Amino acid sequence: MRQSSLTQHDFTVISNTQVAEGVWRMVFASEVARSIEPGQFMNFEVPGDGSHILRxxxxxxxxxxxxxRVVIYYAVVGxxxxxxxxxxxQEASTLLGPCGNGWRLPADTSKRALLVAGGIGLPPVVAAADLLAAAGVGFDVAIGLRTKDALAPTLLQELELFQDKDTQVRMATDDGSLGLHGFATQAAEQLLSERDYGSIYTCGPQVMMAGVAKLAEERGIACQVSMERMMGCGFGACACCNVALAAGGYALCCQDGPVFDAQEVAW
Ligand SMILES: Cc1cc2nc3c(=O)[nH]c(=O)nc-3n(C[C@H](O)[C@H](O)[C@H](O)COP(=O)(O)OP(=O)(O)OC[C@H]3O[C@@H](n4cnc5c(N)ncnc54)[C@H](O)[C@@H]3O)c2cc1C
Ligand code: FES
Structure with missing residues (x-):
């Protein structure tokens, strides 16, 4: 397993704007841009209330x-x-990063990859697209959203930076306002029936990722999942971010993940 060089860095906001229903996009300047890898995360100290000590x-x-420079997207939930x-x-604070272990290249880089994102799980999937494109691996994308207003157009523009001429982006919305009326798993299933894939990368709600993991297992396709857990420290000290493993026992989402092989996880 790759060891991340976790460090406290300063960050300074360059822009911070709302880009979709409930979703903000921030661009910031920080030295972490030079060491962070696709699929890793950062733990942000947000100024304004000293009683909130967790990042x-x-x-x-x-x-x-x-x-x-780094680009993040976040849903305002609390x-x-x-x-x-x-x-x-110009406002500044600190972050810890790079945290955890990110996406890995597939064993077989000759086949296309399928990326499956749900809601605010799309940003790390764009980072996966960056990793794959740099290695010459073509990919298609299935995206599931609650409704069309939850889609940040800038995320699609960022994804386009890494697409090849054959890339298909298949959308699904819960209310049918954009693309397929249904879930990301259904859009993924469509693509799986149309093309041959060597790997799957997914991030989104746990129930969606469990569905994607099942699709991958049924077809014998290697699948990486980016898990989300409530976190305290973000670097392995508090043991509050357990991910139950299929083989028994637990891994720490912050340190062993957030990216796991789907088969490792007890869904
Ligand atoms: C590795 C990792 C990467 C993440 N990446 C992103 C990202 O790119 N964009 C994004 O919008 N969010 C991301 N999250 C989730 C984000 O960290 C939480 O939404 C955030 O910490 C909520 O803080 P709050 O103080 O606003 O909300 P709180 O007031 O703490 O909680 C508000 C609600 O959000 C839920 N919540 C809080 N933290 C989490 C969490 N870690 N996972 C799931 N639910 C949570 C709470 O149960 C509650 O219902 C990520 C989480 C992890 C663990
Ligand atoms: S958040 Fe503390 S061990 Fe993972």
Whole structure:
């Protein structure tokens, strides 16, 4: 397993705007851009309320090592993400990162990969697209959302940076307002019936990832999942982010993951 060089870094907000229903996009400057790898995450200290001592774990979509910039997307769901949304350009704080272990290249790079994202699980899937494109692996994408207003157009633009001429992006929404009326797993199933894939990468709600893991297992396709757990420390000290393993016992989401082989996880 690759060891991450976890360090505290400063970050300075460059922009921070709402880009979809309940979703914000932040671009920030930080040295972490030079060491973070696709699928890893950062743990953010959000200023504004000293009584909230826990940091907020967030993934990223793009990291530009040359310019020291990182792009994150976050859903405002509570106190901490609410304060994050109020950070203005030039405001600074700290983050811990890179945290955990990210996406790995597939064993067979000659076949296309299928990426499956649900809701705010799309940013780390864009990072997976970056990793795959850099290795010359073509990919298709199945995206599931609650409704069309939950889609951040900038995420699709970022995804386009890594697509090849054959890439298909298949959308599904719970209310049928965009693409297929249904779930990401159904969009994934369509693509699986049309094309031959050597690997699957997925991030989103646990129930969706369990469905994707089942599709992969039935077809004998290697599948990586990016798990989410409530986190305390984010670096293996508090043992509060357990992921139950198929072989018995537990792994730590923050340190052993967040990316696991789907077969390792007890769904
Ligand atoms: C490795 C990792 C990567 C993540 N990446 C992203 C990302 O890129 N974008 C994004 O929007 N969110 C991401 N999250 C989830 C994000 O960390 C939480 O939404 C955030 O910490 C909530 O903080 P809060 O103070 O606003 O909410 P709180 O007031 O703490 O909680 C509000 C609600 O969110 C739920 N919640 C809080 N933390 C988590 C969590 N870790 N997982 C699931 N539910 C949670 C609570 O149960 C509660 O229902 C990630 C989580 C992990 C573990
Ligand atoms: S969050 Fe503390 S051990 Fe994982």
């Amino acid at each position: 907020i774990p967030l993934s990223f979509s793009l990291a530009d090592a040359a310019h020291g 106190e901490g993400t609410g304060r994050l949304a109020r950070m203005r350009p």
